[in-house]
Amino acid sequence: MDATPTTINRLCDHVGKSVTLSGWVYKTRSSGKVAFIVLRDGTGLCQCVLEKNEQTESFFGDVKKLAQESAIVITGEARAEERAVGGHELQATAVDIVDAAHDYPITPKPHGTEFLMERRHLWFRSQRQWHILRIRATVVDAIRRFFNDNKYVLIDTPIFAPAAGEGAQTLFEVDYFGDPVYLAQTGQLYVEAACMAHGKVYCFGPTFRAEKSKTRRHLTEFWMVEPEIAFASLTDVIDVAEEFICSIVQRVLKDHREELIELGRNIEELEAIKKPFFRLTYSEVADILHGPKAKELLENDLKVKTARIEELDGKIEELDAVAKSNVKQWQKDKAAAEVIEAREERSELQEQVTNIPHHMDLAANFEWGSDLGGSDETIISRLHDRPVFVSHYPRDVKAFYMRQDRDDARLVENFDLLAPQGFGEIIGGSAREEELDRLVARMEEEHLPQSDYEWYLDLRRYGSVPHGGFGLGVERTIAWLCGLKHIRETIPFPRMMGKFYP
């Protein structure tokens, strides 16, 4: 009987027929005369059953001993089986060992992040990482599709940039044949030039920021998509951002419901992401921070988290008792594993609880004129179940190219988008200053050398029009969509402060 080569995700089309799968051993279990090999082939997982009989006797022993991540080609009959992952399994009749692996470091047991990050090149074979990177691929496709379908023209902006786009302290300097140039922090200035040629444009690529931030929200190399629209007001740009986020959320819900559930993401929360989003001004946000709602939220937090810590203390004590009592070994193991988990949750909560009074202080004493801090954003974001646009910040804390509010000279026409449930900022955008004189004056205030920006000022000399755009951080968006607490899992090979291996 000839076997048809196929992949695990197509197994349902071959029930009752002989097929061949090529992949890697994800895990194995065996008894004396039957072995189960869970195979991983890049499209999914499949349990392969190997029984010891005349047909398999010659290789049964070798296959039974196959270690994790060994590469094999396996032939057998596909059949539906409720007990197996994915609902199908393979009754194996022949196994060809391509490469027998030894001592694969990442076991089905828990590992620490340092250990896993050092082995990132292997880690993303694991299910959870595999799901996340698949969702990333879809998010990237959804981004491109949104702009392409809406007739934006893709403009690739340079990575070697002669001058700063944002803060000058966060630049990576590179020696460019003896001259200093910088890795791009944004393509925005270039995309502004392009929108005067094409009307609606976007750039999409990696950006680099030498921020000395070791937090769960920061990478030194991350991907950003930046649309720019000619003849657009601030409201027009915000409308686009709203439509854009909705389209990404819908697409991920449509294509990856299973993966999101697997990752433990609350689906209802994502389904609630619909127009209209909340639109607040910076001044309104300042009022909220000073007001009773913010205080209540944090006070309630303090209560809930303190109660949870007490609950965990009780649980830890109970589990400890179980682990030391006279029960089966596996029950002890389970209890011990739960203790570790509970302790982790406890220490995280403890830190949050310690920070709450400080955050309350920051919110209550928030001064009009300073930028919103991380904790302030979290408060606003947590008070809303849909994303929140915050607009009209004080111009002193914002970039030189942002358009001055014509009704209130203290403000600029900018906005941030805060993802809900405390995830925080995923978009920053603005209307751009289109008047040459105002722009030059602002650059002088910031002590920016006009000579570096002559080309940019040309855009205001020859047919300058109102325009604007925004930048979306791809990794932060993925972290929010997947419900991940750390951004490092959203990119195949994360670059962080002090970390660039592998």
Add this chain to the structure above:
RNA sequence: UCCCCGAUAGCUCAAUUGGUAGAGCGAGCGGCUGUUAACCGCUAGGUCGUAGGUUCGAAUCCUACUCGGGGAGCCA
């Protein structure tokens, strides 16, 4: 740049609070025909991050350093 926490077997963690270093997983060997983090038995595996100090005695206390984690500032 600053603040907090951590480093014990290949991995994840213990060590009754200063008194001879332990378990599970993984690895090796053996057993088991339906397992799902399989199970059962045996074996091997450690200069307790580094360097000093306190002490009769240090994984445990002190100091410095290195590395890692979280946060502040700044940001997508």
